Amino acid sequence: MITSPIWLPATLVAGAVQAWRLAIQRRVGQALSVNAAGLVRYLYGLPIAVGLMLAYQFVVAPGPFPALGRDFLLFCAAGGLAQIVATNLLLMAFDQRSFVVGTAYSKTEAAQSAVLSIFLLGERLNALTWVGIAVSVGGIMILSAGGKRMGPLALLRAFGQRGAIYGLASGFMFSLTTIGIRRATFEVATADHLRAALIVLAATVTLQTAMQGGYVLVREREQLRRVFADWRVAGQVGLLSSLGSACWFTGFATAPVALVRVVGQVEVVFTMAFAHFYLRERISRSEMAGLALVTAGVVLALSGAL
Template identity: 70%
Template sequence: MFSSPIWLPATLVAGALQAWRTAVQRRVSESLSLNGAGLVRYLYGMPFMTALLALYLVVFPTPWPRLNADFLLFCGAGGLAQIIATNLLISAFRYRNFVVGTAYSKTEAAQGAVLSFFLLGETLPPLSWAGIACGVAGVMLLSTGGRKLGLWDFVRALGQPAAVTGIASGFFFALTAIGIRRATQGVDTDTPVFAALIVLAVTVPLQTVMQGGWLLWREPAEMRRVLSSWRVSGQVGLLSALGSACWFTGFATAPVALVRIVGQVEVAFTMAFGHFYLRETMRRSELAGLILVAAGVILALAGTL
């Protein structure tokens, strides 16, 4: 739908913001239930998301575009997939450390490439596929958490709860990207940032209603803790709104697989936050994995030139 170089800086900024938001959200998850920790990114993100759209319309006065009939459907589907993915990611944190949990979820780049091929018909050049393979090898090395594993040990490790939930999280994040891309294609405008903000403005309230309604039904007492955590949760909401605006802009202007491959730079930011913010030790194997991820991103970009 769109052809704009803005997708690359938007994706890089999104990776940094997501790593920061996930680090803060992990701390929130220590005092809230699984669904309570997941809800804060949507509930506290709504005011900031609304402000972003309003600011855009003030700076760039633009008529409201026509929306396709299936626009709301794809916003809701993408939003629900993101709720599931986020809950699974928080669960992975509780099994293993912050970096390892994120590493498993970043298999979404490979899963997204396959799903976008079958569901959206998007294709990538061979060099970009090599970048995907390199990136996946990197995140798998990161997933070992510094332990020396043989081939059989590694295969068995994939059956551990952290691996299962992390990989499942990546699958639903990939579905999120596809749903959001389809939603942006349903916005009749030639401005990708505007389309991304409209999709965000619709998706986040839907997510708040879905997960907030579930929390009120299943864990009504938890809602009070969510509301009382506003000092830290507000940071999650701000970072989530800014990060999602950047991700959605990327999805609006480039193939899903390419955005997710480049988005693997989040792992570098994740390691930095894990080391400096959460005081987790960085091991040699994690550094080697990081180098592979960076090489994968470079290969993926080279394949598009």
């Protein structure tokens, strides 16, 4: 159920900001472990997340702080932990020889989110939106192949590869992230969906910083120095991460999670445009076909929802 039209611009901005953030994070992640790289995102994003919440609460739309349901922190923690695990699983898929397969299977997230939202949230999508999800996921999988020839049969044969398993698991955990975040917004007693999204954001990033920071402190303490070493670039990652998450959470609070995720796949379009126009990289015919499918899928999904 769509409760506010703000979800569409918020989702489009989220996709653009995430593509930008990933480009910068590559510079930081080269010298860090998987968990330390994740900590950078949450630690440096925490002040921004809290600042956004406070600015909206006391400056943009002053009002009493809404009551929080008893399961608020539970859903924030569940969504935040699922995102941490999903990110680590995706990086584990990247480390396998079946890199392409793992990446492709991780992109089934939109379809997995649609199925999970039916059982866990009671959401319903019409047939045209389902077609749009299928088409866009197909386009994303073509792009994940990076121009390599991998037809449907090849992807099915690769189902048992470790990279594929990690990829599917990553997509599943990202789906649980969206479910947890959307459910957490239901626990904020306000009709202002943006206020609810920013409150959930601040709480979730705080919990993620504590969870991932605690792990790094206990298991990878030598990484802490590196986390603080390149604070200028890391600060940019934190800023973009919180801005992007604020937009994602706004989308999750105001529209079905599957619809937000399928529209959010325009992130790959922004990434390809950046690579082509800024880095002067050539785009292959198969990648052009993938981009066309992603765009068509998003249009179909929107046509079914609007």
